[in-house]
Amino acid sequence: MNPSSNPARVALIGYGYASRTFHAPLIQAVPGLSLALVASSKAEQVRAELPGVAIEADPMQAVVARGVDLVVIATPNDTHFLLAMAALRAGKHVVVDKPMTPSLAEARELHATAQARGRLLSVFHNRRWDSDFLSVRQALRDGLIGDARHFESRIERFRPQVRDRWRERPGPATGLWWDLGPHLVDQALALFGWPDTVQANLALQRSGATTEDWAHVVLGFGPTRVILHVGMLAAIPGARFVVHGTRGSIVKARPDRQEQQLLEGLRPGDPQWGTDADPLQWQSDDGPAQTRPALPGDQSQFYVELAAAIAGNGPNPVPPDEAIRVMAIMQAAVDSASDGRTVSPTCPV
Structure with missing residues (x-):
């Protein structure tokens, strides 16, 4: 599979500082990914800054949306677990902004769910590429x-x-x-x-x-x-x-x-x-x-490697077990x- 000809469709959950500064521009720079949907209450701002991208006010609806392959969660830390779990259960690949979850138990549960569902779960430790x-x-x-x-x-x-x-x-x-x-x-x-x-x-x-x-x-x-x-x-x-x-x-x-x-x-x-x-x-x-x-440095390499991993052409850039060690x-x-x-x-x- 050529990821640039069949890019993974991405739903970005949240449109605060992390999404606007890091996730949206880095995702859009990678040919193997296509930013298709943003979950945000700031519809006018998203529409002005990301023309052509669909907008969903309800983040829980966005993480299970049909046609989405990858869900990127950049919301307050206490929401990571529920959103990521819903996305994994809906069959999506998932990226969670750091920290993975507020608790080690939740991080382990997400890892186990991703393994059981055969989905890729990764954490945005972007400073590895600084x-x-x-x-x-x-x-x-x-x-x-x-x-x-x-x-x-x-x-x-x-x-x-x-x-x-x-x-x-x-x-x-x-x-x-x-x-x-x-x-x-x-x-x-x-x-x-x-x-x-x-x-x-x-x-x-x-x-x-x-x-x-x-x-x-x-x-x-x-x-x-x-x-x-x-x-x-x-x-x-x-x-x-x-x-x-x-x-x-x-x-x-x-x-x-x-x-x-x-x-x-x-x-x-x-x-x-x-x-x-x-x-x-x-x-x-x-x-x-x-x-x-x-x-x-090049933080977009996280998403380059992620797109390759989703396409079956490389390893997960930040496997869940590494993020769990950070949590511990x-x-x-x-x-x-x-x-x-x-x-x-x-x-x-």
Whole structure:
């Protein structure tokens, strides 16, 4: 089957920031996919921005719509499970935005249902295709600094005002750790595997905050420590990645720019798409400081690989068991912070 001649028809559920910024433009950039339907109460906005795409106000009707092959769920986290389960039971392939579900039990149930129905279930861990992560991963694979012993990964922003949106209100899987933490956990597991220990501290730092807006999580891998940090009061943010190893150090100062490029109207395939002018800095064996050009990023590769998998021409880009591992570490961090102890997590799959 040629996916570009028989593209999978996609229903996008929700039309908030994630759908408008990431999902819709990335889906439309992939020949093997066709954005056919959007579930949203913002019909006029969808019609203006996605002419020719059908609109359904009821998300539950959209996930079971006839003629749809793939359902992409980009709604508040507490709705992921019910919508994804309905789509799987209707025979659809499903992509769920991260985090997969608010609970590990729900994530396992979705996985079991997808297996029983013979449907593809994937989770949108798009930051696997970021320029900063790809550059650091390649440097580690090349052995530039020997064995990594101290690894810092941080996403920091300066947003001192609390906004009235679901991510910043109390509820299942809300707050900054559940918003940005899955990106950092997924990348850490991709690099280092399953940790021996999880130690976490979560806090509400901004005036008026009702959910955690600061998180500091340390994963232990034998002698290696992986520090994951997110915060909303960093007018001068720290480096995106800092890695110290047995032979030297790596610094990737600035983050991937694809989100900003998408906001500016750039799309996959455009000349500057995914480019990163901020080089990797590294020094090893007491030699001089050096730089290495950053590798380009391309988050549309998630959907390229997904379309191939649906057509039977490749593996699932983010299999459910990998997303379930992320969920388990997310919950272990919450348990650690709540109990004030170091957790030794059990691998769930």
